[in-house]
Amino acid sequence: MVNSLWFQWKSLKLPWRKSRLAGVDLAGNTFWEYRDDPNASRWRRMLKPDPKIHLSDVQVTPQWHQWLRYVRENPPTVEEQQQDVVRQLQIKQLARLADERWASKPSYLDKPQPQNSIPSVGDGSGSLKSQNLPHSTQNATPSLPESTSESTPPKEANPWAKADRSNPGDSWQPSDWSPNSKR
Template identity: 55%
Template sequence: MAINSLWFKWKSLRLPWRKSFLVGHDLAGNTYWEFRDSLNSGRFRRIVKYSPKTHYGDVKVNPQWHQWLRYVRSDAPTVEEQQQDLIRQQQLKRLAQLADERWASKPSYLDKPQTQQPAPALRTSDATMSDQGRPAPAPEQTGVRNAVEDQAELQQKGGKVKAAKNPWAKHTGVPGADFEPEAWAPKASQR
């Protein structure tokens, strides 16, 4: 480790003959460099170098270094700042876990109720709700009520009640299965 720190210090010195300067490193071992680009009017370019053993898909650059690479921040993040960010991420994960546990402990409205629902009241002792105190039905309701009562009387007497025609009876199977196109004969166009 002492050799690494000495090497980092030596490479971070901005000596005039150097083409690239070490700016820092992250906790994953990636190193960040700055060099003068001769093609773009001497502007400094920033890059990251990672271990050659690491696959491209496994390279992770933390947000502070990503900001530095994209010139969002001018100074490089320190090791202490990176460690505090890791602590913040761990605290955030713990708080999210606690929130998930709290959410899971509450009953959901989508779940089936655990208690038995009371049966609906069929009879009441309230005098205002009995048939004697009920107002007279509207005229359109009496017609429907009379038709229903007439059908009930016919059934009791043994008469046949004409069954209501089912409008969907002919539509069985696939829609359009019984469709037959009409014959078409072209007519002369009228002017």
């Protein structure tokens, strides 16, 4: 009660005042406007942090930072600051849900699972034409031979091994320089 009355008194725009309270943020920091003696026509803006908070721990919200840098004319209201806190909480919730959706999807970096599907037959459009397949192959799933499914796949030859390793400039050397040579 006493603090709010003091804040109201300090925020009044009286003609003899050299400084006035512009507002308070949710962390307890106060923001002031004061007249600079060399340039009395302009009000300067400053932050006085909460004395209970160490200076390295002071955080200024974007709205108050805009006001300090003269980007916005009027200081933010308490309701605007509270709405911004609610907005930040909603964004964190949406980001958490997006992270959960992303984590639930299979990664392309994981080992691919063996496909148990019948290759498509027919017109090349990828559709399976079941009327052209015999009844016994329609419901059958292809299986890999046991020897290849349990052992590691054979190593392929290195494709770079057969590449020509010689460059045209490997044997080239510059000629000796002599100061008396003519072109």
